[in-house]
Amino acid sequence: MRKIIFLLFLLLIPVVLASKTETTQVLNINDTATVYGKTLTVLSASSTGKLRVSVDGVDGIVRPGVNRTTNINEMYVEILNFTYVDVDYVETILKIIVNLECGDEACNNTEDSVICCTDCGCEGNLKCINNICMKEECVIQADCDDNDPCTVDKCSDTPPRTCSNTPITQCINDDNCCLGICGPENDTDCITVIEEVEEPVQEEEKEVEKTEEVEEKEVEKGVFTEKEKGIAIIIGVALLVVIIGFFIISRK
Ligand SMILES: [Ca+2]
Ligand SMILES: [Ca+2]
Ligand SMILES: [Ca+2]
Numbered sequence: 630m631r632k633i634i635f636l637l638f639l640l641l642i643p644v645v646l647a648s649k650t651e652t653t654q655v656l657n658i659n660d661t662a663t664v665y666g667k668t669l670t671v672l673s674a675s676s677t678g679k680l681r682v683s684v685d686g687v688d689g690i691v692r693p694g695v696n697r698t699t700n701i702n703e704m705y706v707e708i709l710n711f712t713y714v715d716v717d718y719v720e721t722i723l724k725i726i727v728n729l730e731c732g733d734e735a736c737n738n739t740e741d742s743v744i745c746c747t748d749c750g751c752e753g754n755l756k757c758i759n760n761i762c763m764k765e766e767c768v769i770q771a772d773c774d775d776n777d778p779c780t781v782d783k784c785s786d787t788p789p790r791t792c793s794n795t796p797i798t799q800c801i802n803d804d805n806c807c808l809g810i811c812g813p814e815n816d817t818d819c820i821t822v823i824e825e826v827e828e829p830v831q832e833e834e835k836e837v838e839k840t841e842e843v844e845e846k847e848v849e850k851g852v853f854t855e856k857e858k859g860i861a862i863i864i865g866v867a868l869l870v871v872i873i874g875f876f877i878i879s880r881k
Pocket of ligand 1: 730732733734740745
């Protein structure tokens with residue numbers, strides 16, 4: 630059977646040469662075919678001859694049938710031959726037609742961000758990767774900061790960029806991480822940790838000193854204590870009595 634398929638494939642080669650936009654491909658599950666900047670991936674197949682494929686991120690079903698062409702994301706696909714072995718293995722010959730040129734740096738009338746983001750770009754902060762608009766998790770390493778000094782934060786080098794936060798497992802100087810298994814003898818960050826523990830005590834002492842200073846300053850500025858206020862009131866009342874006494878005596 631495979632020989633027959635191969636011979637059939639050879640017979641179809643002239644079709645490939647005859648047209649710039651038409652090609653035939655022998656494909657298995659997970660195989661891809663790229664035609665004019667657009668890529669088809671075979672996702673799965675059923676024993677009845679149906680193929681589930683993805684064209685630049687858009688999924689679709691291609692059904693068997695003579696001259697039965699299915700348009701998936703501006704890629705026209707027809708099953709010319711189909712051999713089902715099992716769920717993981719098929720041999721299918723597809724005729725693929727693409728009536729646009731994705732990758733010529735011109736966003737033509739028939740193209741848009743879904744059909745050909747390679748030429749038309751993507752909306753918002755999405756990025757065109759392999760002709761699919763997708764959101765990248767990060768751009769620089771700082772985008773992956775998980776606020777945990779004991780993980781190494783990394784933004785992957787190849788698109789689509791994703792974050793990884795790998796736990797640190799060794800005692801390394803100056804990485805801001807002091808693991809439980811590490812100490813000042815083998816990790817300078819553990820010395821910093823000890824200093825940071827002592828610091829709040831010093832801060833508390835400073836606070837007490839500050840409060841005392843404020844109280845002293847308030848006394849200097851003339852702010853009276855409760856006791857002083859009481860004495861002042863008594864003296865004031867006594868003076869008032871004396872003045873009133875003088876006033877009464879002088880009237881007589
Ligand atoms: Ca184009
Ligand atoms: Ca981290
Ligand atoms: Ca460290």
